[in-house]
Amino acid sequence: MTMGEREPTSSLVLPVILRPIFTQLERRDVGAAQSLRSAILKSEQNNPGFCYDLVASIVRRADLNVNLNEAVLRLQGNITEADRDAVNEYRLTRTEEPFQELNRKSVGLKVILSRIPDEINDRKTFLETIKEIASAIKKLLDVVNEIGSFIPGVTGKQAVEQRKKEFVKYSKKFSTTLKEYFKEGQPNAVFISALFLIRQTNQIMLTVKSKCE
Known part of the structure; x- marks a missing residue:
């Protein structure tokens, strides 16, 4: 994948794929979810694109035939109100x-x-x-x-x-x-x-x- 293809996908892996996973994990083990979230967010901040590389690596190791552009685009439609972190990051709180x-x-x-x-x-x-x-x-x-x-x-x-x-x-x-x-x-x-x-x-x-x- 070229840098131009990767650019939008790289920025959306965290909110679209990983944050909903953190939310689901939080329902089972709050401490583990918070630790994992903190570590991954810090890694992404220090090394932009880390989340993309992480997911792409998992896909390769699992030998899955997945187009990440297509997958992230599909998953965007699956974000629900239950995925609070993924939703609220881009939600305005003003009531007007x-x-x-x-x-x-x-x-x-x-x-x-x-x-x-x-x-x-x-x-x-x-x-x-x-x-x-x-x-x-x-x-x-x-x-x-x-x-x-x-x-x-x-x-x-x-x-x-x-x-x-x-x-x-x-x-x-x-x-x-x-x-x-x-x-x-x-x-x-x-x-x-x-x-x-x-x-x-x-x-x-x-x-x-x-x-x-």
Whole structure:
């Protein structure tokens, strides 16, 4: 896997694969879960990409034929309210309706994107899903624009605006990748582009959270 392919997947392994595992382990053994979580988080902070390397190594040792881009994209749709750490990291706590609506729109977009691996080979279904994705992107951007009035200070507004621009850039790249897919039939490129969109959605949530909470 090239660095460009690995980049979005690497940043999503921790929230999508490992944090839900920590949550499940916590129900059985709180102490062990906290120790493991602390050790892995520290390793990831000191060596970005550690979590990806860990999971990729396990997959190789188990001799599994797994496309990690596809797997992470699928698993994004399986994150539930029960996976508190994975969910709350990108969830806004402010109670005003625009913030709660942004929570809903960000989760909604990621869930639709997570359906791509199951639907990409059914052209009719996939075309309908693409329409859903386009609509979800527009609705998310509309809510981000609405939240702009709640953000204090010029610096905070500029930071959110920059995240929005980056999100739009990756949305356009996603659209271009889809056109290329229908010509060349390379699903992995679509998976990677969808993961970039998920990462940018998370970045919007983290930025809004840091500037408003």
